[in-house]
Amino acid sequence: MLCVTNLMLHGIEVPSLITHGNTLARPLREVTQADRVDVVLTNPPFGGVEEPGIEQGFPSDLRTKETADLFLVLIKHILKAHGRAALVLPDGTLFGEGVKTRIKEQLLAECNLHTIVRLPGGVFAPYTGIKTNLLFFTKGQPTQQVWYYEHPYPAGVKNYNKTKPIRIEEFEAEKAWWGTEADGFAARTENERAWKVGINQIRATNYNLDQKNPHAVDAVSHDPAQLLGDYARLQLEAQSLRDPLKGILAQSLSGQSQGV
Numbered sequence: 224m225l226c227v228t229n230l231m232l233h234g235i236e237v238p239s240l241i242t243h244g245n246t247l248a249r250p251l252r253e254v255t256q257a258d259r260v261d262v263v264l265t266n267p268p269f270g271g272v273e274e275p276g277i278e279q280g281f282p283s284d285l286r287t288k289e290t291a292d293l294f295l296v297l298i299k300h301i302l303k304a305h306g307r308a309a310l311v312l313p314d315g316t317l318f319g320e321g322v323k324t325r326i327k328e329q330l331l332a333e334c335n336l337h338t339i340v341r342l343p344g345g346v347f348a349p350y351t352g353i354k355t356n357l358l359f360f361t362k363g364q365p366t367q368q369v370w371y372y373e374h375p376y377p378a379g380v381k382n383y384n385k386t387k388p389i390r391i392e393e394f395e396a397e398k399a400w401w402g403t404e405a406d407g408f409a410a411r412t413e414n415e416r417a418w419k420v421g422i423n424q425i426r427a428t429n430y431n432l433d434q435k436n437p438h439a440v441d442a443v444s445h446d447p448a449q450l451l452g453d454y455a456r457l458q459l460e461a462q463s464l465r466d467p468l469k470g471i472l473a474q475s476l477s478g479q480s481q482g483v
Contacts, residue, residue, distance in 0.1 A: 247273060247293050250280030251300050259301055263308040267294035270313065270353060285329070287322045291315075295326055299334060302362040308334075314354045318433035327430040331366040331422065337408065339432065340397060341373045345383035361404065370411060370419045372397055373436050414438070 230238040269291035278286040278293065285296050291312055298308050316323060317339075330336060340357040347355065360366075374397070376382070383389050400417060402410035413419065420434045428434075 245273075245277070247277050247290070247297060248280070251282070251297070252280075254301055259303045259306070261303055261306050263298045263302060263306070263310065265294070265298070265309075266311040267291055267298075269311075269316075269355075270351065284325055285322060289322075292323060292326055295330065299330055299362065302334075304363045306362045307360070308362075309357060309359045311355050312358055314356065314433060316432075317356060318431050320429065324430050327432060330360070331425070331430065334360040334362045334366065335364045336360040336366045336369055336432075337404065338370045338372065341371060341436075342389075343374060343376050343383075346389050348382070348384050366422055366425075368419050368421045369425065369432070369434070370408065370417065371434060371436070372400065372417045373439075375416065 227238050227241055230241070267290065271290040272288045273290055273293060275288075278288055281293060281296055285292075287293060294310075295312065295316070298310060302308060316327075336358065338357075338359040340359075342355050342357065344352060344354050347353070374393070377390075377393055380387070396416070400411060400414075402408040411417065411419075415438045416436075418434075418437055425432065425434070
């Protein structure tokens with residue numbers, strides 16, 4: 224009902240092709256060439272778990288109950304050769320391991336994941352605070368490099384909310400930068416918001432697509448070795464401040480005792 228109402232509000236007066244059901248319930252082996260599509264544009268549910276048995280319709284090495292992961296497998300499968308997809312996925316899919324790693328490995332081998340737009344927090348507030356990304360890929364050629372674009376908040380905005388959501392006008396910078404897939408996005412250039420990562424680097428990080436902006440001065444590293452090193456350094460700095468403070472307090476208390 225909400226879907227039909229939304230389509231009518233956006234100019235589709237007779238939304239007759241809407242069906243009610245679970246898209247993931249149909250086994251992939253039943254998908255025929257006639258079922259394949261040229262374009263998939265979607266915001267699949269994420270953060271949810273499918274009911275038992277749904278994963279049995281997927282290849283054994285890609286089985287999971289996590290909804291977003293299954294949708295990524297499904298979308299790749301139903302695209303025609305040279306078919307295009309654009310979808311919203313959470314950060315967890317980008318850096319997740321296990322089944323997520325195998326799904327991403329197959330995606331990069333069978334499709335050109337040419338662009339990931341990293342969205343700021345609060346895009347889906349108040350329903351979820353999970354950070355999300357827009358993934359764009361074309362089926363038929365393996366990925367050689369992934370372009371990233373970090374979408375900023377507008378001037379004066381610190382977070383999105385239900386009454387002040389993200390607006391389509393904010394994506395003018397991405398549109399101007401985008402270029403064309405026909406020439407391999409040759410016109411794209413790196414800047415403080417955009418950077419590219421080669422497939423070899425992605426493979427070396429076990430298909431971690433959570434690649435940070437190298438141009439961001441205040442970028443936060445999630446590398447365990449660096450985090451432990453930073454923790455040890457901060458502990459030493461705290462200790463170096465704690466010892467003089469103890470001396471000052473002891474001297475102060477001693478002076479008070481002598482005065483008494």
